[in-house]
Amino acid sequence: EVQLVESGGGLVRPGGSLSLSCVISGFSVSDNYVSWVRQAPGKGLEWVSMIYSGGTSLYADSVKGRFTISKDNSKNTVYLDVYSLKPEDTAVYYCASHYCSRGICFFDDWGQGALVAVSS
Amino acid sequence: SYVLTQPPSVSVAPGKTATVTCEGHTVGRTTVHWYQQKPGQAPLLVIFDDSDRPSGIAERFSGSNSGDMATLTISRVEAGDEADYYCQVWDSDTDHYVFGTGTKVTVL
Numbered sequence: 001e002v003q004l005v006e007s008g009g010g011l012v013r014p015g016g017s018l019s020l021s022c023v024i025s026g027f028s029v030s031d032n033y034v035s036w037v038r039q040a041p042g043k044g045l046e047w048v049s050m051i052y053s054g055g056t057s058l059y060a061d062s063v064k065g066r067f068t069i070s071k072d073n074s075k076n077t078v079y080l081d082v083y084s085l086k087p088e089d090t091a092v093y094y095c096a097s098h099y100c101s102r103g104i105c106f107f108d109d110w111g112q113g114a115l116v117a118v119s120s
Numbered sequence: 121s122y123v124l125t126q127p128p129s130v131s132v133a134p135g136k137t138a139t140v141t142c143e144g145h146t147v148g149r150t151t152v153h154w155y156q157q158k159p160g161q162a163p164l165l166v167i168f169d170d171s172d173r174p175s176g177i178a179e180r181f182s183g184s185n186s187g188d189m190a191t192l193t194i195s196r197v198e199a200g201d202e203a204d205y206y207c208q209v210w211d212s213d214t215d216h217y218v219f220g221t222g223t224k225v226t227v228l
Contacts, residue, residue, distance in 0.1 A: 035217065037163075037219075044206065044220075044221055044222040045163065045208075046219065047218070047219060050217070058215050061216075094162055099168075104151045104210070105210065106165060106168045106169075106208065107153075107163070107165065107208070108165055108174070110162035110163055110164075112162060113162060
């Protein structure tokens with residue numbers, strides 16, 4: 001059974017930083033892709049960042065230069081370091097695993113989410 | 121950036137058919153996936169690769185994709201289908217994943 005468990009959310013002041021963790025069981029991050037997807041209160045889903053099995057990363061334009069995704073294969077954990085936080089970054093942050101076939105990927109398993117609230 | 125537009129809401133009576141659209145420029149040339157999200161829960165994949173259902177998803181859920189419109193169809197709607205639904209694609213021009221604006225399906 002695949003499980004993704006996020007932690008590290010909380011209340012932070014504008015301009016502050018935070019580190020989110022996603023501990024994964026049921027598959028190896030060394031062989032799979034993982035993304036972070038966020039959802040602001042009452043709003044839709046927004047893809048934030050992805051890390052490939054080899055370690056290459058992608059970012060949404062809204063967070064590029066402020067967020068950093070990384071992973072520790074030995075701990076089977078993916079991280080999202082968020083810096084220079086803005087009120088509009090307030091959201092539930094989900095980590096999600098990818099299933100890929102013939103070059104097409106979708107998100108097949110999700111964590112329960114971690115709330116990040118940015119407020120003074 | 122690529123935009124996927126969905127109607128904000130769809131209302132349907134139990135036992136009837138709900139149709140959720142996802143409009144995007146030449147979306148038919150890419151592959152669309154659909155997610156269901158109930159309040160307080162993480163999203164759940166209900167359709168992948170335009171029209172395939174993951175195991176455990178009812179046959180009442182189906183999808184299609186052509187031209188500028190992808191469609192999620194829920195047949196014989198049940199109260200438990202009430203949720204938000206999102207379409208999603210991979211934008212190869214920007215190497216970004218893109219979600220639709222989301223549709224709230226209400227069962228009357």
